[in-house]
Amino acid sequence: MLNNSQYIDKLRSSGLRPTKQRVKICEVLFNTDKTFHFTINELVKKISKVSNHKISLATVYNTVHSFKKKGYLKEIPINSDQSYFDTNTSHHHHFYDESQKNLIDIDDSDVEPVKINTKIPGKKIKSVEVLVKVEDDKS
Amino acid sequence: MLNNSQYIDKLRSSGLRPTKQRVKICEVLFNTDKTFHFTINELVKKISKVSNHKISLATVYNTVHSFKKKGYLKEIPINSDQSYFDTNTSHHHHFYDESQKNLIDIDDSDVEPVKINTKIPGKKIKSVEVLVKVEDDKS
DNA sequence: TCAATAGTTTAGAACAATTATAATGTAGAA
Protein backbone atom coordinates (compact mmCIF):
# COMPACT_ATOMS: atom_id res chain seq x y z
CA MET A 1 0.00 0.00 0.00
CA LEU A 2 2.29 2.74 -1.21
CA ASN A 3 1.74 5.88 -3.20
CA ASN A 4 3.36 6.62 -6.50
CA SER A 5 6.31 8.55 -5.18
CA GLN A 6 7.13 5.64 -2.93
CA TYR A 7 7.06 3.28 -5.90
CA ILE A 8 9.33 5.70 -7.71
CA ASP A 9 11.80 5.62 -4.84
CA LYS A 10 11.60 1.88 -4.61
CA LEU A 11 12.22 1.42 -8.32
CA ARG A 12 15.05 3.91 -8.41
CA SER A 13 16.73 2.43 -5.37
CA SER A 14 16.79 -0.96 -7.03
CA GLY A 15 18.26 0.40 -10.21
CA LEU A 16 15.11 0.45 -12.30
CA ARG A 17 14.10 3.66 -13.96
CA PRO A 18 10.71 4.70 -12.69
CA THR A 19 8.90 4.87 -15.98
CA LYS A 20 5.18 5.56 -16.26
CA GLN A 21 4.61 1.93 -17.18
CA ARG A 22 6.52 0.48 -14.26
CA VAL A 23 4.84 2.75 -11.75
CA LYS A 24 1.44 1.84 -13.16
CA ILE A 25 2.26 -1.87 -12.89
CA CYS A 26 3.42 -1.33 -9.29
CA GLU A 27 0.07 0.26 -8.51
CA VAL A 28 -1.82 -2.65 -10.01
CA LEU A 29 0.31 -5.24 -8.27
CA PHE A 30 1.04 -3.73 -4.90
CA ASN A 31 -1.71 -1.25 -4.12
CA THR A 32 -3.67 -3.74 -2.11
CA ASP A 33 -3.53 -5.30 1.30
CA LYS A 34 -3.85 -8.75 -0.10
CA THR A 35 -1.24 -10.57 -2.08
CA PHE A 36 -2.41 -12.34 -5.16
CA HIS A 37 -1.54 -14.75 -7.90
CA PHE A 38 -1.70 -13.90 -11.53
CA THR A 39 -0.71 -14.84 -15.01
CA ILE A 40 0.65 -12.32 -17.48
CA ASN A 41 -2.68 -12.40 -19.28
CA GLU A 42 -4.64 -11.63 -16.14
CA LEU A 43 -2.26 -8.80 -15.33
CA VAL A 44 -2.68 -7.28 -18.78
CA LYS A 45 -6.45 -7.38 -18.36
CA LYS A 46 -6.26 -5.84 -14.91
CA ILE A 47 -4.04 -3.05 -16.19
CA SER A 48 -6.39 -2.19 -19.02
CA LYS A 49 -9.30 -2.16 -16.58
CA VAL A 50 -7.57 0.28 -14.25
CA SER A 51 -5.89 2.48 -16.81
CA ASN A 52 -6.89 3.90 -20.14
CA HIS A 53 -3.35 4.17 -21.38
CA LYS A 54 -2.42 0.70 -22.56
CA ILE A 55 0.93 -0.88 -21.80
CA SER A 56 2.32 -3.14 -24.47
CA LEU A 57 2.48 -6.86 -23.85
CA ALA A 58 6.27 -6.88 -24.24
CA THR A 59 6.59 -4.28 -21.50
CA VAL A 60 4.41 -6.29 -19.16
CA TYR A 61 6.63 -9.32 -19.74
CA ASN A 62 9.78 -7.25 -19.29
CA THR A 63 8.51 -5.63 -16.13
CA VAL A 64 7.31 -8.81 -14.51
CA HIS A 65 10.66 -10.40 -15.23
CA SER A 66 12.64 -7.53 -13.83
CA PHE A 67 10.41 -7.38 -10.75
CA LYS A 68 10.96 -11.09 -10.30
CA LYS A 69 14.71 -10.62 -10.62
CA LYS A 70 14.60 -7.85 -8.01
CA GLY A 71 12.60 -10.07 -5.70
CA TYR A 72 9.32 -8.16 -5.82
CA LEU A 73 7.55 -11.13 -7.34
CA LYS A 74 7.87 -14.88 -7.09
CA GLU A 75 7.15 -17.39 -9.79
CA ILE A 76 5.02 -20.27 -8.59
CA PRO A 77 6.09 -23.70 -9.75
CA ILE A 78 3.06 -25.46 -11.15
CA ASN A 79 2.50 -27.08 -14.47
CA SER A 80 0.25 -24.97 -16.46
CA ASP A 81 0.18 -23.58 -19.92
CA GLN A 82 0.95 -20.21 -18.38
CA SER A 83 3.38 -19.00 -15.71
CA TYR A 84 1.91 -17.94 -12.41
CA PHE A 85 3.39 -15.15 -10.35
CA ASP A 86 2.79 -14.17 -6.77
CA THR A 87 3.03 -10.80 -5.10
CA ASN A 88 3.60 -12.60 -1.84
CA THR A 89 7.35 -12.98 -1.79
CA SER A 90 7.53 -14.24 1.74
CA HIS A 91 8.21 -17.88 2.25
CA HIS A 92 4.96 -19.76 1.84
CA HIS A 93 3.29 -22.58 -0.01
CA HIS A 94 0.32 -23.33 -2.21
CA PHE A 95 -2.77 -25.38 -2.70
CA TYR A 96 -3.56 -25.95 -6.33
CA ASP A 97 -7.08 -26.92 -7.24
CA GLU A 98 -6.59 -28.58 -10.58
CA SER A 99 -10.26 -28.78 -11.44
CA GLN A 100 -10.76 -25.04 -11.11
CA LYS A 101 -7.16 -24.06 -11.94
CA ASN A 102 -7.16 -22.11 -8.71
CA LEU A 103 -4.19 -21.29 -6.52
CA ILE A 104 -4.49 -20.64 -2.79
CA ASP A 105 -1.74 -19.51 -0.43
CA ILE A 106 -0.72 -21.66 2.48
CA ASP A 107 0.89 -19.63 5.17
CA ASP A 108 4.34 -20.76 6.11
CA SER A 109 3.11 -21.14 9.68
CA ASP A 110 0.54 -23.67 8.50
CA VAL A 111 3.21 -26.01 7.23
CA GLU A 112 5.49 -27.74 9.65
CA PRO A 113 9.12 -27.12 8.67
CA VAL A 114 10.07 -29.47 5.88
CA LYS A 115 13.09 -31.51 6.83
CA ILE A 116 15.21 -32.83 3.95
CA ASN A 117 17.61 -35.56 5.03
CA THR A 118 19.72 -35.57 1.93
CA LYS A 119 21.78 -33.06 0.01
CA ILE A 120 23.64 -32.55 -3.21
CA PRO A 121 27.39 -31.99 -2.93
CA GLY A 122 28.42 -28.48 -3.88
CA LYS A 123 24.88 -27.17 -3.89
CA LYS A 124 23.02 -25.21 -1.29
CA ILE A 125 19.31 -25.01 -0.81
CA LYS A 126 17.74 -21.88 -2.21
CA SER A 127 14.11 -22.62 -1.43
CA VAL A 128 11.79 -25.36 -0.30
CA GLU A 129 8.32 -25.11 -1.75
CA VAL A 130 5.35 -27.31 -1.04
CA LEU A 131 2.59 -27.72 -3.59
CA VAL A 132 -0.55 -29.41 -2.32
CA LYS A 133 -2.83 -30.56 -5.08
CA VAL A 134 -6.44 -30.89 -4.06
CA GLU A 135 -9.59 -32.24 -5.64
CA ASP A 136 -13.27 -32.27 -4.83
CA ASP A 137 -14.04 -34.44 -1.83
CA LYS A 138 -16.88 -36.71 -2.88
CA SER A 139 -16.83 -38.88 0.22
CA MET B 1 11.44 -54.32 -16.46
CA LEU B 2 8.75 -56.10 -18.44
CA ASN B 3 8.69 -57.72 -21.82
CA ASN B 4 6.43 -56.70 -24.64
CA SER B 5 3.63 -59.13 -23.91
CA GLN B 6 3.49 -57.82 -20.37
CA TYR B 7 3.20 -54.27 -21.68
CA ILE B 8 0.44 -55.46 -23.99
CA ASP B 9 -1.43 -56.92 -21.03
CA LYS B 10 -0.89 -53.82 -18.98
CA LEU B 11 -2.16 -51.55 -21.73
CA ARG B 12 -5.15 -53.72 -22.50
CA SER B 13 -6.10 -54.05 -18.85
CA SER B 14 -6.20 -50.29 -18.50
CA GLY B 15 -8.36 -49.90 -21.57
CA LEU B 16 -5.67 -48.75 -23.96
CA ARG B 17 -5.25 -50.64 -27.21
CA PRO B 18 -1.77 -52.07 -27.35
CA THR B 19 -0.63 -50.49 -30.56
CA LYS B 20 2.92 -50.83 -31.89
CA GLN B 21 3.60 -47.24 -30.94
CA ARG B 22 2.38 -47.55 -27.37
CA VAL B 23 4.31 -50.75 -26.77
CA LYS B 24 7.46 -49.14 -28.17
CA ILE B 25 7.01 -46.14 -25.90
CA CYS B 26 6.50 -48.49 -22.94
CA GLU B 27 9.78 -50.14 -23.76
CA VAL B 28 11.61 -46.86 -23.92
CA LEU B 29 10.06 -45.58 -20.72
CA PHE B 30 9.84 -48.62 -18.51
CA ASN B 31 12.48 -51.10 -19.68
CA THR B 32 14.97 -49.94 -17.13
CA ASP B 33 15.60 -50.37 -13.46
CA LYS B 34 15.95 -46.67 -12.95
CA THR B 35 13.19 -44.17 -13.14
CA PHE B 36 13.91 -41.01 -15.04
CA HIS B 37 12.72 -37.55 -15.88
CA PHE B 38 12.12 -36.41 -19.41
CA THR B 39 10.58 -33.83 -21.64
CA ILE B 40 8.59 -34.77 -24.75
CA ASN B 41 11.52 -33.69 -26.87
CA GLU B 42 13.95 -35.90 -25.04
CA LEU B 43 11.55 -38.81 -25.31
CA VAL B 44 11.20 -38.33 -29.06
CA LYS B 45 14.98 -38.34 -29.40
CA LYS B 46 15.31 -41.46 -27.28
CA ILE B 47 12.66 -43.25 -29.33
CA SER B 48 14.37 -42.48 -32.60
CA LYS B 49 17.68 -43.68 -31.15
CA VAL B 50 16.22 -47.01 -30.09
CA SER B 51 13.93 -47.63 -33.03
CA ASN B 52 14.18 -47.11 -36.75
CA HIS B 53 10.45 -46.79 -37.19
CA LYS B 54 9.61 -43.24 -36.24
CA ILE B 55 6.59 -42.35 -34.14
CA SER B 56 4.92 -39.06 -34.93
CA LEU B 57 5.18 -36.22 -32.49
CA ALA B 58 1.40 -36.09 -32.04
CA THR B 59 1.36 -39.73 -31.00
CA VAL B 60 4.10 -39.17 -28.46
CA TYR B 61 2.07 -36.34 -26.94
CA ASN B 62 -1.11 -38.40 -26.99
CA THR B 63 0.58 -41.40 -25.44
CA VAL B 64 2.33 -39.49 -22.70
CA HIS B 65 -0.96 -37.84 -21.80
CA SER B 66 -2.89 -41.08 -21.69
CA PHE B 67 -0.12 -42.73 -19.67
CA LYS B 68 -0.27 -39.82 -17.27
CA LYS B 69 -4.04 -40.15 -17.02
CA LYS B 70 -3.67 -43.86 -16.28
CA GLY B 71 -1.08 -43.10 -13.62
CA TYR B 72 1.94 -44.59 -15.37
CA LEU B 73 3.63 -41.22 -15.47
CA LYS B 74 3.67 -38.16 -13.27
CA GLU B 75 4.08 -34.61 -14.37
CA ILE B 76 6.61 -32.73 -12.30
CA PRO B 77 5.58 -29.25 -11.21
CA ILE B 78 8.37 -26.89 -12.17
CA ASN B 79 8.30 -23.79 -14.27
CA SER B 80 10.03 -24.43 -17.47
CA ASP B 81 9.33 -23.84 -21.11
CA GLN B 82 8.71 -27.56 -21.36
CA SER B 83 6.77 -30.06 -19.28
CA TYR B 84 8.75 -32.61 -17.34
CA PHE B 85 7.47 -36.11 -16.75
CA ASP B 86 8.65 -38.78 -14.39
CA THR B 87 8.46 -42.55 -14.68
CA ASN B 88 8.67 -42.73 -10.92
CA THR B 89 5.01 -42.54 -9.93
CA SER B 90 5.62 -43.35 -6.32
CA HIS B 91 5.34 -40.54 -3.87
CA HIS B 92 8.58 -38.61 -3.89
CA HIS B 93 10.04 -35.16 -4.28
CA HIS B 94 12.59 -33.23 -6.30
CA PHE B 95 15.63 -31.09 -6.24
CA TYR B 96 15.79 -28.68 -9.12
CA ASP B 97 19.11 -27.21 -10.04
CA GLU B 98 18.11 -24.08 -11.86
CA SER B 99 21.55 -23.29 -13.16
CA GLN B 100 21.88 -26.63 -14.93
CA LYS B 101 18.13 -27.20 -15.45
CA ASN B 102 18.62 -30.54 -13.79
CA LEU B 103 16.06 -32.53 -11.82
CA ILE B 104 17.01 -35.01 -9.11
CA ASP B 105 14.68 -37.32 -7.20
CA ILE B 106 14.39 -37.05 -3.47
CA ASP B 107 13.21 -40.26 -1.96
CA ASP B 108 10.06 -39.94 0.08
CA SER B 109 11.99 -41.43 3.00
CA ASP B 110 14.44 -38.53 2.83
CA VAL B 111 11.72 -36.01 3.51
CA GLU B 112 10.03 -35.90 6.87
CA PRO B 113 6.26 -36.12 6.42
CA VAL B 114 4.93 -32.72 5.49
CA LYS B 115 2.27 -31.64 7.90
CA ILE B 116 -0.28 -29.15 6.61
CA ASN B 117 -2.29 -27.51 9.36
CA THR B 118 -4.98 -26.04 7.19
CA LYS B 119 -7.47 -27.31 4.68
CA ILE B 120 -9.94 -26.19 2.08
CA PRO B 121 -13.60 -27.00 2.72
CA GLY B 122 -14.97 -29.56 0.29
CA LYS B 123 -11.57 -30.46 -1.07
CA LYS B 124 -9.36 -33.38 -0.26
CA ILE B 125 -5.63 -33.58 -0.67
CA LYS B 126 -4.51 -35.42 -3.76
CA SER B 127 -0.78 -35.00 -3.40
CA VAL B 128 1.84 -33.11 -1.47
CA GLU B 129 4.95 -32.37 -3.46
CA VAL B 130 8.11 -30.71 -2.30
CA LEU B 131 10.35 -28.89 -4.73
CA VAL B 132 13.76 -27.95 -3.39
CA LYS B 133 15.56 -25.42 -5.53
CA VAL B 134 19.31 -25.51 -5.20
CA GLU B 135 22.16 -23.37 -6.41
CA ASP B 136 25.94 -23.58 -6.41
CA ASP B 137 27.38 -23.27 -2.94
CA LYS B 138 30.10 -20.65 -3.19
CA SER B 139 30.75 -20.40 0.51
C1' DT C 1 19.02 24.26 -19.73
C1' DC C 2 20.23 21.22 -23.21
C1' DA C 3 22.28 17.75 -25.60
C1' DA C 4 24.23 13.05 -25.25
C1' DT C 5 23.52 8.39 -23.98
C1' DA C 6 21.99 4.53 -22.00
C1' DG C 7 18.04 2.31 -20.67
C1' DT C 8 12.79 1.56 -22.06
C1' DT C 9 8.83 0.90 -24.61
C1' DT C 10 6.56 -0.59 -28.55
C1' DA C 11 4.28 -3.22 -32.44
C1' DG C 12 4.83 -6.82 -34.71
C1' DA C 13 7.60 -10.70 -36.24
C1' DA C 14 9.56 -14.91 -34.78
C1' DC C 15 9.72 -18.89 -32.08
C1' DA C 16 8.75 -23.09 -29.57
C1' DA C 17 5.75 -26.13 -27.18
C1' DT C 18 1.51 -28.02 -27.56
C1' DT C 19 -3.09 -29.05 -29.50
C1' DA C 20 -6.41 -29.55 -33.30
C1' DT C 21 -7.68 -31.41 -37.80
C1' DA C 22 -9.04 -34.60 -40.93
C1' DA C 23 -7.54 -38.31 -43.62
C1' DT C 24 -5.69 -42.92 -43.30
C1' DG C 25 -4.73 -47.03 -40.74
C1' DT C 26 -5.57 -50.80 -37.41
C1' DA C 27 -7.23 -53.64 -33.30
C1' DG C 28 -10.91 -56.13 -31.62
C1' DA C 29 -15.68 -57.65 -31.79
C1' DA C 30 -19.42 -59.74 -34.24
Added chain:
DNA sequence: TTCTACATTATAATTGTTCTAAACTATTGA
Protein backbone atom coordinates in the same frame (compact mmCIF):
# COMPACT_ATOMS: atom_id res chain seq x y z
C1' DT D 1 -13.98 -61.13 -42.98
C1' DT D 2 -16.12 -57.04 -42.21
C1' DC D 3 -17.42 -53.35 -39.42
C1' DT D 4 -16.65 -49.88 -36.10
C1' DA D 5 -14.46 -47.36 -32.85
C1' DC D 6 -10.19 -46.09 -31.61
C1' DA D 7 -5.22 -44.59 -33.08
C1' DT D 8 -1.80 -42.62 -35.83
C1' DT D 9 -0.12 -39.34 -38.89
C1' DA D 10 1.48 -35.07 -41.24
C1' DT D 11 0.49 -30.77 -41.08
C1' DA D 12 -1.90 -26.64 -39.76
C1' DA D 13 -3.30 -23.86 -36.07
C1' DT D 14 -2.87 -22.00 -31.64
C1' DT D 15 -0.81 -20.04 -27.69
C1' DG D 16 2.52 -18.28 -24.45
C1' DT D 17 6.72 -16.07 -24.65
C1' DT D 18 10.87 -13.84 -26.58
C1' DC D 19 13.19 -11.12 -30.11
C1' DT D 20 13.94 -7.08 -33.04
C1' DA D 21 14.80 -2.72 -34.30
C1' DA D 22 12.90 1.70 -34.35
C1' DA D 23 11.03 5.39 -31.54
C1' DC D 24 11.00 7.29 -26.99
C1' DT D 25 12.48 9.05 -22.38
C1' DA D 26 14.92 9.43 -17.84
C1' DT D 27 19.19 10.73 -16.30
C1' DT D 28 23.84 12.74 -16.49
C1' DG D 29 26.92 16.28 -16.88
C1' DA D 30 28.44 20.18 -19.73
